[in-house]
Amino acid sequence: MKYLIRLSALLVCITPLSLVANPVVEQLLQDYKQQSPDRPTAAKGKSLWVLAVRVQGVDEKRSCTRCHGDSLANDGQHAKTGKTIKPMSPIVNARRYTDAQKIEKWFRRNCKWTWGRECTADEKASFLLYLTTSTD
Amino acid sequence: MNIWKPLVLILPVIVVTTGVVYADRDEREGEGRGWFSSFRLDVAPVTDPLYQEECGACHFAYQPGLLPERSWQKMMTQLDDHFGDNAELVEAKRQQIEAYLGTNAADHANYKRSKGFARSIKADEIVLRITDTLYFKRKHDEVPARLVTGNKDVGSYSHCAACHTDAAKGSYNEHEVRIPGVGRWDD
Numbered sequence: 001m002k003y004l005i006r007l008s009a010l011l012v013c014i015t016p017l018s019l020v021a022n023p024v025v026e027q028l029l030q031d032y033k034q035q036s037p038d039r040p041t042a043a044k045g046k047s048l049w050v051l052a053v054r055v056q057g058v059d060e061k062r063s064c065t066r067c068h069g070d071s072l073a074n075d076g077q078h079a080k081t082g083k084t085i086k087p088m089s090p091i092v093n094a095r096r097y098t099d100a101q102k103i104e105k106w107f108r109r110n111c112k113w114t115w116g117r118e119c120t121a122d123e124k125a126s127f128l129l130y131l132t133t134s135t136d
Numbered sequence: 137m138n139i140w141k142p143l144v145l146i147l148p149v150i151v152v153t154t155g156v157v158y159a160d161r162d163e164r165e166g167e168g169r170g171w172f173s174s175f176r177l178d179v180a181p182v183t184d185p186l187y188q189e190e191c192g193a194c195h196f197a198y199q200p201g202l203l204p205e206r207s208w209q210k211m212m213t214q215l216d217d218h219f220g221d222n223a224e225l226v227e228a229k230r231q232q233i234e235a236y237l238g239t240n241a242a243d244h245a246n247y248k249r250s251k252g253f254a255r256s257i258k259a260d261e262i263v264l265r266i267t268d269t270l271y272f273k274r275k276h277d278e279v280p281a282r283l284v285t286g287n288k289d290v291g292s293y294s295h296c297a298a299c300h301t302d303a304a305k306g307s308y309n310e311h312e313v314r315i316p317g318v319g320r321w322d323d
Contacts, residue, residue, distance in 0.1 A: 080221065081195035082291045082298070101226075109222050 022090070025097050025128055028104075035121035045130025048123055055116035062114045064127075073135040089135045097132060178249035181306035184236045190225060191233065196297045199306055200240035201250035202266045208237035210262050219265075249308060267293040279315075289316035 032040065052061035062079075069076035072089035090096040097103060107127075111119040119127070179201035182188050188197050200208065212234040215223045225233065238244075242254035249271075256271035263269050276293065284290050290298045297303040299321075301312050313321035 078194055082289075082295050083195050109224075112222060 022097055022132065024100050024103070025132055028100055029125055029128060032121040032125040036125070038122040040122050040125035040129055042126070042129040042133055044122075045126035045128070046134065046136070048126060049130060053115045055114075058116075064110065064114055066114065067110075071136060072131065088131055090132055091135050097128070103128075177247065177306040178308040179242075179247050179306045180240060180245060180250075181304070184233075186229060187233055187236050190229060191223075194221065194223070195294065196303065198266060198296070200237045201242050201245040201247055201306075202253055203241065203263070203269075204243040204254045204257060205238045205241035206262050207257075207264055208241055209234065211264055212237065247306075265294070279321075283315050283318055287315070287317060 029040075049064045052063040054061045065076075066079045067076050067085055068088050069085075071087075073087050073092050075087060076085040077083070078085060086095075087093045088096060107119055107124050111117065111123075179199045182192070182197050182199055187200075191197050211218070212230060215225060215230065224230075242250040245251070245254075252271045253266070253269055256269050256274070257263050266272055272293075284293055296308075299313050299315050300308050301314050302309070310321060315321060
């Protein structure tokens with residue numbers, strides 16, 4: 001019994017550290033690595049996250065923060081509909097990055113909406129590294 | 137022998153019957169609200185978790201009972217250009233959602249407001265926005281634009297839940313309206 005309690009206490013302690021090792025994200029990072037020779041980093045992800053791009057036919061510069069807000073730990077707000085979007089950091093929002101299909105779906109939609117094109121494997125890997133480790 | 141016992145048993149029957157009678161009257165009159173109508177919802181709430189997840193991600197998950205089946209059908213075949221956004225789904229999910237919307241659409245629902253929305257659209261017309269239906273316009277024609285488009289916490293009429301505090305439960309009762317920065321709605 002005591003052993004079990006200690007074990008679960010240990011698990012609780014290491015959970016935050018193992019966030020990057022979330023199996024869904026791990027698998028995606030593996031897949032992206034096979035598609036791109038570049039080395040993705042969290043730092044690259046961070047600068048891409050705030051990179052504002054002007055797409056042809058759109059009369060504003062857009063970045064990921066346009067809907068997800070200035071901090072990964074806080075709510076964001078959808079640019080067009082005003083709906084609240086929950087924090088992007090899995091450290092404050094445990095439901096994040098738990099479904100590979102969902103992640104791929106939103107990368108496709110949001111990269112097109114924000115930058116007018118799909119993101120590359122290296123960009124997506126960098127985003128995931130940044131999003132899963134930072135609360136900035 | 138306690139004489140109250142039979143009364144206590146009968147009371148709920150009386151209450152329920154009166155409620156039904158009044159609700160029924162309410163239904164026929166369309167506009168008025170009967171005694172018990174606050175217990176009745178305006179449209180059926182969303183029950184499908186897939187719909188809630190997929191169609192509630194970018195905006196409030198509009199209840200299927202707010203538009204007739206033909207509107208939903210058309211919308212579900214052009215998700216790649218969904219009011220200027222891409223809302224495409226994998227085919228299996230798209231079909232499942234289309235079926236849910238169809239079954240629960242305004243023209244099949246037995247809810248007062250649903251009937252109102254459905255009837256306000258001409259038979260040969262397909263309206264894609266709830267906010268473009270005649271019923272919607274009629275219900276909101278007394279609300280001044282500065283409280284909607286001129287209100288940064290509302291932005292547009294499409295944002296139902298910004299003003300209707302119980303919209304997610306399928307309740308659009310005018311007495312529950314709180315316009316951000318303005319408060320209760322008293323007309």
